[in-house]
Amino acid sequence: xAETAGFTVGLEIHVxxxxxxxxxxxCPNRADGAPNTHTCPVCLGLPGTLPVLNPEVKEPALRLALxxxxxxxxxxEFSRKNYFYPDLPRNYQITxxxxxxxxxxxxxxxxxxxxxLEEDAGRSRHQDGGWNLVDLNRAGTPLAxxxxxxxxxxxxxxxxxxxxxxxxxxxxxxxxxxxxKGSLRCDANVGLGPGHSQAGPWxxxxxLNSLRFVQKAVDQEIQRLGKALACxxxxxxxxxxxxxxxxxxxxxxLKEELADYLYFPxxxxxxxxxSAAAIEAVRRNQPELPGARQARYEExxxxxxxxxxxxxxxxxxxxxxxxxxxxxxxxxxREADGAAEAARWILSRVLAAVxxxxxxxxxxxxxxxxxxxxxxxxxxxxxxxQQILTIWEPAMRGxxxxxxxxxxxxxxxxxxxxxxxxxxxxxxxxxxVARFQAGNPALLNHFLGNxxxxxxxxxxxxxxxxxxxxxxxxxSP
Amino acid sequence: MIDGPAPTMARARRxxxxxxxxxxxxxxxxxxxxxxxxxxxxxxxxxxxxxxxTKVPQAGPLSGFDAAxxxxxxxxxxxxxxxxLFLEDYRSPFDxxxxxxxxxxxxxxxAVTAMDEFGMGSSSEFSxxxxxxxxxxxxxxxxxxxxxxxxxxxxGHVYFALGSDTGGSxxxxxxxxxxxxxxxxxxxxxxxxxxxxxxxxxxxxxxxxCVADAxxxxxxxxxxxxxxxxxxxxxxxxxxxxxxxSWRGVVCAVPEDLEAWDVDHAVxxxxxxxxxxxxxxxxxxxxxxxxxxxxxxxxxxxxNAAQAASNLQRFDGTLYGRRGAGSSHRESLVAGRTAGFGxxxxxxxxxxxxxxSGGFRDRYYLRARAGRQALTENFRHLFGGADILAGPTAxxxxxxxxxRLRDPVAMRRSDIFTVPASLAGLPAVxxxxxxxxxxxxxxxxxxxxxxxERRLCALAASLESSLGKGDSRG
Numbered sequence: 001x002a003e004t005a006g007f008t009v010g011l012e013i014h015v016x017x018x019x020x021x022x023x024x025x026x027c028p029n030r031a032d033g034a035p036n037t038h039t040c041p042v043c044l045g046l047p048g049t050l051p052v053l054n055p056e057v058k059e060p061a062l063r064l065a066l067x068x069x070x071x072x073x074x075x076x077e078f079s080r081k082n083y084f085y086p087d088l089p090r091n092y093q094i095t096x097x098x099x100x101x102x103x104x105x106x107x108x109x110x111x112x113x114x115x116x117l118e119e120d121a122g123r124s125r126h127q128d129g130g131w132n133l134v135d136l137n138r139a140g141t142p143l144a145x146x147x148x149x150x151x152x153x154x155x156x157x158x159x160x161x162x163x164x165x166x167x168x169x170x171x172x173x174x175x176x177x178x179x180x181k182g183s184l185r186c187d188a189n190v191g192l193g194p195g196h197s198q199a200g201p202w203x204x205x206x207x208l209n210s211l212r213f214v215q216k217a218v219d220q221e222i223q224r225l226g227k228a229l230a231c232x233x234x235x236x237x238x239x240x241x242x243x244x245x246x247x248x249x250x251x252x253x254l255k256e257e258l259a260d261y262l263y264f265p266x267x268x269x270x271x272x273x274x275s276a277a278a279i280e281a282v283r284r285n286q287p288e289l290p291g292a293r294q295a296r297y298e299e300x301x302x303x304x305x306x307x308x309x310x311x312x313x314x315x316x317x318x319x320x321x322x323x324x325x326x327x328x329x330x331x332x333x334r335e336a337d338g339a340a341e342a343a344r345w346i347l348s349r350v351l352a353a354v355x356x357x358x359x360x361x362x363x364x365x366x367x368x369x370x371x372x373x374x375x376x377x378x379x380x381x382x383x384x385x386q387q388i389l390t391i392w393e394p395a396m397r398g399x400x401x402x403x404x405x406x407x408x409x410x411x412x413x414x415x416x417x418x419x420x421x422x423x424x425x426x427x428x429x430x431x432x433v434a435r436f437q438a439g440n441p442a443l444l445n446h447f448l449g450n451x452x453x454x455x456x457x458x459x460x461x462x463x464x465x466x467x468x469x470x471x472x473x474x475x476s477p
Numbered sequence: 478m479i480d481g482p483a484p485t486m487a488r489a490r491r492x493x494x495x496x497x498x499x500x501x502x503x504x505x506x507x508x509x510x511x512x513x514x515x516x517x518x519x520x521x522x523x524x525x526x527x528x529x530x531t532k533v534p535q536a537g538p539l540s541g542f543d544a545a546x547x548x549x550x551x552x553x554x555x556x557x558x559x560x561x562l563f564l565e566d567y568r569s570p571f572d573x574x575x576x577x578x579x580x581x582x583x584x585x586x587x588a589v590t591a592m593d594e595f596g597m598g599s600s601s602e603f604s605x606x607x608x609x610x611x612x613x614x615x616x617x618x619x620x621x622x623x624x625x626x627x628x629x630x631x632x633g634h635v636y637f638a639l640g641s642d643t644g645g646s647x648x649x650x651x652x653x654x655x656x657x658x659x660x661x662x663x664x665x666x667x668x669x670x671x672x673x674x675x676x677x678x679x680x681x682x683x684x685x686x687c688v689a690d691a692x693x694x695x696x697x698x699x700x701x702x703x704x705x706x707x708x709x710x711x712x713x714x715x716x717x718x719x720x721x722x723s724w725r726g727v728v729c730a731v732p733e734d735l736e737a738w739d740v741d742h743a744v745x746x747x748x749x750x751x752x753x754x755x756x757x758x759x760x761x762x763x764x765x766x767x768x769x770x771x772x773x774x775x776x777x778x779x780x781n782a783a784q785a786a787s788n789l790q791r792f793d794g795t796l797y798g799r800r801g802a803g804s805s806h807r808e809s810l811v812a813g814r815t816a817g818f819g820x821x822x823x824x825x826x827x828x829x830x831x832x833x834s835g836g837f838r839d840r841y842y843l844r845a846r847a848g849r850q851a852l853t854e855n856f857r858h859l860f861g862g863a864d865i866l867a868g869p870t871a872x873x874x875x876x877x878x879x880x881r882l883r884d885p886v887a888m889r890r891s892d893i894f895t896v897p898a899s900l901a902g903l904p905a906v907x908x909x910x911x912x913x914x915x916x917x918x919x920x921x922x923x924x925x926x927x928x929x930e931r932r933l934c935a936l937a938a939s940l941e942s943s944l945g946k947g948d949s950r951g
Contacts (some may be wrong), residue, residue, distance in 0.1 A: 005479050041571050042704075045562070045791045047672040048551040048573060077873050082833075086805045091790035134795070190925060262833035264783060265841060267677035269706055 007222045009158055010150035012187040013165060014143045015175045017060045023119050023142035024051035027406030035135035043140035050268045060174035061101055062282040064144055067117050067172055075273050078266040080344035087122035087134050087442040094119050098156045099265050111149040117144050129353055150191055155215035162214055167214045167290050171315045179209050186214050190221045203242045205249050217242050217249050293318055301339035314358040320368055321346055327372030333379050341375050353396055365398030373401040400447055412458040418466045422467050425476060433475055482559055483633030485687040486542055511633040514583055520628035522607035523556050523589040537583025537645045545588040545629045545638035551670040552576045558673050560594040560604040563792055563799045563817030573670020575681050575698040582697045590602045590625030594819045596643055596674040598622050599891035602882050603821045613917060617875040621651030627654040630684045637685040643674050644777050647896025648681035648907035655909045659683045659691040662927050663902035664709040665703030675784040676900050688938040712928055722935035724761030730863035733764030743913035749868050751910055751921045763863050772848055773897045779832050779845035787827025795850030830863060853901040868922040869894055870907040874917040904930045906937045916939035
C-alpha cells in the first residue's frame with residue numbers, strides 16, 4: 001500500500017515499578033485491595049502535605065536505563081503537569097518533563113527518546129446516574145515511562161518492541177510486566193514521516209493493554225489515516241481510545257481541545273542527583289539480560305535459535321533450564337550434552353505442564369535437581385527415553401525422581417548381557433554379517449532391531465549400536 | 478506586682494520562678510482581660526480545647542506557654558481553614574511538623590488566627606473567616622497575611638504565634654502591630670503541614686514579643702524533616718539560649734536610594750534614626766543601591782501566582798472542602814471553587830495559569846525565574862562585603878482598613894521591602910524600633926546571609942535591648 005508507506009509509529013510505555021512502597025510516600029505499592037485502603041495524607045494530596053521522593057525507585061529505574069543503553073542524567077528534575085481529573089488527588093501529576101532521568105538508548109529496532117519517572121493516578125469507575133467511584137490505591141505508585149522515537153513501521157513492529165520490553169523488565173526484576181493488571185501500559189503515536197515531520201503525531205491511541213491490541217490498533221490507524229489521505233480528506237490531530245469489546249479505536253478528543261498542562265518545575269522536590277558510584281553499583285549487579293542469555297544458549301551450548309528464544313522467554317523458564325544444566329554438570333555431564341537433553345524435555349514436557357504460566361516453575365513439584373536426576377539416568381545409558389516416559393507423570397506429581405529411577409523401572413540389561421545376546425544373533429545371521437561386511441551398512445539396523453527386541457526394548461539403542469559395531473568389526477564367521 | 482503589658486516568655490519564666498502561684502493567678506486574669514477584647518479585634522477565629530489532664534505539658538523548655546496558629550498550619554482536629562470559605566469546615570487529620578515539635582517542647586496551641594485567604598494579601602482584609610484589626614487602632618489594618626497572628630501577640634492573647642511568610646506575611650504584620658516577626662531561611666523549618674501557597678517561597682515564621690522568644694521558638698521547630706524534602710539541617714542551630722552580639726565592627730548595608738522609593742516621610746526619618754543608632758552602637762554603615770528590589774515585586778507576582786494556581790488545584794471538593802452543585806465533575810468543581818474562593822485568590826489563579834500557559838511561559842514564568850536568580854546573585858554579592866542588611870520593613874506604618882482593598886497594586890507595594898529576602902530565601906527579622914508621630918509602630922528589617930539566623934537574632938536582640946526593649950523590658 002503506497003499510501004501507508006510514510007507512516008511512522010512511536011510508543012509511550014508505562015512500566016509500574018515493583019518497589020515495596022509508593023513513589024512519594026510510604027504507602028504499600030499495591031493497586032489491589034479494598035478501595036482507598038493503601039492511602040495516606042500525602043497520596044491523598046491533603047492540604048499541607050509534601051511529596052518526598054522514595055529512594056527505593058532509583059535502583060529499578062537505573063537498572064532499566066542501563067539495560068536499554070540510555071545515558072543517565074546525573075541531575076534530573078521533577079515537574080508538575082497540571083490538569084483536573086477526579087482520580088488525580090492534587091490535580092497535578094508529578095512527572096519529569098524538561099530534565100528526564102535518562103535519554104537515548106535502543107530497544108530492538110527502535111531508538112529511545114527518554115525514560116522518566118512519574119507517579120500513577122488512581123482509578124475511577126463510572127457509575128449509573130452520573131456518579132464516579134474513585135479508588136486511590138494506585139495513586140502515587142511509581143511508573144517509569146519509556147518514550148520511543150517514531151521509527152516503527154507497523155503493528156507487528158510495535159508488538160515486537162513491547163514484547164521485548166516486557167521480557168526485559170521481568171529479567172531485571174523491576175516489574176511483573178503484566179499488561180492485564182496494568183503493570184505495563186502502552187500508548188501508540190501514529191504520524192507521517194521521520195520524526196513525525198516536526199508537527200508531532202496525527203493520532204495518539206491511549207491505554208492499549210495487550211500485545212495483540214497494540215498491533216491491531218496501530219495497523220488500524222495506519223489504514224484509517226492512509227485511506228483518509230488517499231481520499232484527500234484532511235487529517236485531524238486527535239487522541240483515540242481502544243475499545244477491546246469491538247476491537248476498534250474510537251475518537252476521544254481533538255488535539256485543539258487538549259489541555260495546556262502548565263508545566264513548571266516541582267518546587268517541593270529537590271533535583272534528583274545520581275552519582276557515578278550509584279550507576280556503577282547498579283551496573284555491577286545487573287543480571288544477565290535475555291539477549292546475552294539466548295546467545296549463550298546458541299553459541300556455547302549449540303541450541304537452535306528457536307529453542308534458545310523459547311527458553312529465554314521468561315527469566316523463570318531460563319532459570320529453570322539453566323539450573324537443570326548446572327545440576328547435570330555437577331553429575332559429570334558436559335554442558336552441551338546436558339543442555340541438549342534438558343532443552344528437549346523442558347520444551348516438550350515441562351512447558352506443556354505449566355501451560356504458559358512460567359511463574360509456576362518456581363513451585364511445581366519437579367524442580368531442576370529432580371529433573372536432572374531423571375535426565376542423568378538417560379544420559380549415562382541406565383535408562384531409555386521410553387523408561388523415563390513411564391515414570392514422568394509420577395515425577396511431575398512430586399514423587400521422588402531418584403527412587404523412581406531406582407525402583408519402579410526394571411533395570412535394563414547390562415553391557416555383558418547385551419554383548420552375549422548380540423553375539424548369539426550375529427552367529428545366527430552369519431550370512432547377513434558377511435553381506436554387511438561386503439558393503440551393506442543398512443543391515444546394521446536389522447541387527448539393532450533384533451537385539452532390541454531380544455532385550456524387550458529395555459536396552460539403550462546407542463549402547464547396542466556401539467556393541468554391534470565393535471563385534472561386527474572383529475567378526476569372522 | 479506584675480502589671481503592665483503581657484510579658485515575654487523570658488520574663489514570664491523569671492516571674493514564675495519567683496512566685497509560681499501569684500504568676501498563675503495574674504496570668505489567668507490578664508488572659509481573661511485580653512480575651513474579652515478579642516471579639517473586637519477579630520484576630521482569633523477559633524479557640525482550641527485546653528490539653529487534657531494526661532497531656533499536661535511536661536517540663537519542656539516552652540512548657541506553660543500558650544501560642545496561636547495561623548489558620549494555614551495543620552494541627553490534628555483543628556480547623557485549617559486558610560481564611561477561605563472553601564475550607565470552612567475542614568479539619569486536618571494530622572499535625573504539622575512545627576506543631577508536633579513545639580507541643581513536645583510543652584507549648585499549648587490555644588487558638589487559630591485569621592489570615593488573608595490562603596496567604597494572599599497584605600492587610601488580612603481578604604480573609605473570609607474573621608477580620609482582624611490593628612490592636613493599636615481598630616480603624617487600621619493589622620497587616621497581612623499573618624495579621625491575626627500579629628494582632629494576637631500584640632494584644633496579649635498568646636505568648637507567640639506561628640505565621641507563614643511567603644513575601645513578607647510575617648514581617649509586614651509584625652511591623653504593623655509592633656511585634657517581632659522572624660522569617661527563617663527557606664528550608665530551615667519543615668513546611669510539612671503548611672498549606673502550600675507558593676512553595677519555593679513559603680516559610681513558617683514566628684511572631685513574638687521579643688527576639689529571644691522568637692529565637693526560642695525557631696530553634697525548637699527548626700531542622701530537617703523526613704516529610705519535607707526541601708528542609709535542611711546544615712548548619713544546625715545550636716540549641717541554647719540566645720546571647721546578644723555587639724554591633725561593634727559589624728558591616729551593615731543600608732539602602733542608599735530610599736528616597737526614590739515612594740516611602741512615607743515618617744518611615745524615611747525613622748530609618749535615618751535607626752542608622753544613626755546603629756552607628757552609635759559601633760556598626761560600620763555601608764550604603765548600597767537597591768535598584769534590583771524594584772524588579773522583585775514583579776518577579777514575585779509572577780512566581781507566586783503560578784505556584785499558587787497549581788497548589789490550589791487540589792481544592793476540587795472531592796475529598797474535602799466545598800463541593801458545588803453540577804451535573805458533572807467539572808461543573809461541580811467550578812461551582813465549588815467559584816463560590817469558595819474570594820476575589821484575590823481567583824485573581825491570582827487566573828494570573829498564574831496565564832503566566833504558565835503555552836505562549837506565555839517563556840515570557841513570564843521563565844523570565845521571572847531568571848530574574849529571581851539574578852536578584853539572589855545580587856544578595857550574594859552584597860553579603861560578600863556586608864554582614865547584614867538593615868532597612869525599613871514596609872514603606873508605611875499600618876494603613877487604614879479599606880484603602881488598598883480595591884487597588885491590588887497598592888496592596889502589593891506593602892511588600893516591596895520584604896519580598897526580596899523571600900525571593901532569595903534569606904532569613905530576616907522585623908524588629909519594632911520606634912513609632913511615627915501618630916504613635917504607630919515602625920520597624921527595622923534586618924536581613925542576614927543564608928542560614929545565619931543565630932547571628933541575625935543575636936544582633937537583633939542586642940539592638941532591641943539597646944532600645945530598652947525585649948527581654949529586659951518591664
